[in-house]
Amino acid sequence: MKHLYPLTIALLLAAPAAAQHTAPPTPAAVDPRVAALRDAALKDDLAYDIVEGLTTEVGARLAGTDAEARARTWAVAKLTALGFSNVRSEPYRMPVWVRGAEEAEIVAPVPQKLTLTALGNSASTGAGGLTGELVVFSSYVEFANAPSTAVKGKIVYIGNTMQPTQDGSSYGANGTARFTGPALAAQKGAAAIVIRSIGTDAHRLPHTGVTDFPAGVKPIPAAALSTPDATLIERLARRGQPIRLKLLLTPKMIGERESGNVIAEVPGTDPGAGIVLVGGHLDSWDLGTGAIDDASGVAITAAAAKRIMDSGQRPRRTIRVVWFGAEEVGGFGGKAYAQRHGSERHATASESDFGADRVWRFETQLPESAKSVTARLASALAPLGIVHGSGLAGDGTDIEPTVATGVAGIDLNQSGLRYFDTHHTPDDVLERVDPEQLRQNVAAWTTMLAIVANAPEEIGAVPRQ
Incomplete structure (x- = not known):
């Protein structure tokens, strides 16, 4: 789950009002191809299949343990079977605590x-x-x-x-x-x-x-x-x-052990246009099976990326799906990714790590050259009941080190009204996932990827506070 630490809250409250809000986008026409992808995703079954498989075949995935290692092996096999390109695990080491x-x-x-x-x-x-x-x-x-x-x-x-x-x-x-x-x-x-x-x-x-x-x-x-x-x-x-x-x-600390990120891609046609980074975290706490936090997030983003991959038309930008490791215990996966891939050109970064309830709002932080992308997103997401928020995007423990370098952000915000009923508890299990709401998430992410990965605009760096 993404962390809103007190310092972050204080900085947001102290920031000038102009820095926290963006003007409403001018309505834009919806590309029929985007609408078709969006509407088809409302019947998606892949995301639920991924959540069911990960929570059943692996279960709880405490960072740095053998269980998380099994999850990486499972993830590589799953993403490869789904047809993604350049699927691999990128290991790093971290201190490990066990219960x-x-x-x-x-x-x-x-x-x-x-x-x-x-x-x-x-x-x-x-x-x-x-x-x-x-x-x-x-x-x-x-x-x-x-x-x-x-x-x-x-x-x-x-x-x-x-x-x-x-x-x-x-x-x-x-x-x-x-x-x-x-x-x-x-x-x-x-x-x-x-x-x-x-x-x-x-x-x-x-x-x-x-x-x-x-x-x-x-x-x-x-x-x-x-x-x-x-x-x-x-x-x-x-x-x-x-x-x-x-x-x-x-409990005890057992020294350094291996964790890692699992990466898969939908290759784009324009290597210079930048990478569209999406994903969630593969690890979980050990009380439940991590269905809400965050098997749902990795499933939603992978299912959406596969819909773009299977659309019959390669996207302009490469879509990179990352299932980050060791988020729960300190964001080690996000830091390792930024260290290893920070020199690569990223167009945008987004993560799904707030359960599986409906997406109700989206927010962006894009350079001036790409402001029209926000307008197209607003029009295409509206039929899903998603409104444009006034904040600046780029939230999330795993993408935070990447967006800190100036990479643009796009957030798809899920409802938190029941998320903290089960967050980090033994009740974080498959039964807490509503398949219909999960499909709405996939439709929202498919829409976002269809627009952003194919946007003709230049999406360069954005200034960070």
Whole structure:
């Protein structure tokens, strides 16, 4: 899932209004060939086939593990069988964290077992576990303002109440508790930390996710509680009685291992026109089977690219489909891709990493020479119920290092109203994918590729803030 870290949010809020908005495009006629491709894609079955195959034949794909390696082998075979060109795996090495035992219970004032899961990069409590006083903070801000003396040697709890939003903006606002909370707790001398899961559900299924401990900060045990268990702790805290928690977490770092990106292409007729980069991430967390995050994304983009490939007419620009590795644990695949391919000419970059619900909005960040592309996209996407947004495109952990070099961006935004109900939970499974909504995604991406890959305009670099 793409990460809206607090610094990114702050920079967006601080940017001048003119830099955040684009004028509505002038309506443009829709090419009948584009419309035909779009409408045919509404009957697509390939994307669902890819999601079903990846989640059934490989399953969970934690970055840097044997499971992710099996996924790369599966992906190369699948993309080759589909007829893509230049299919290959590009390996790199990365530090690997693996999960261990996960148990917790309230010892006092009322004994109660809890449901939780370790956060990526969490330290271990040791095999004997850890028991200590729980100090409760209702929000990250309240915790951040607390003196170190209030938490030293104790187990910290951070609450938050995340509400569903169509654009997913509540993730950035509430995710700070997970992104930076554990590191701050470690710096303040806490023995461990548990947070209310960063999610919008009320199920007893905790949400995992990576947390970062900066250099020089010793990691501490860090976990996320399911929403009902977090609410129980908050109710107990309001009664004013001391809470003692027993915690057992035994994850570990196992050193450097291999990860990699899987690449496939639809060759274009004009090598000088630039590459149209699309894709999603192949890895997933290990609690579910990664159907929503992000088997759907790799499936949507590959299915759309195949529709262009099978149209009978080669696109002007090469379409490069990348199934990035190790996104969930730090965006290693996106960084490795940019390092290896940064010298190549890219026209645009886009990724699908927000589940499988309907695309409701698109945004662009294109050079002046290609502004008319936005108008054509607006007209062709409108029949799918997709509106043109006023923001600037280029969002996504995997494409971020590439767009940072000045590559133009095009975003197709899916609805986030139910995404964070299952995000990073054991419930991220095939049953959460709606085939009809998946088809609408494929139609949207097919439309975008048909227009952008064949656009006669020059699509050069764009200035970055």
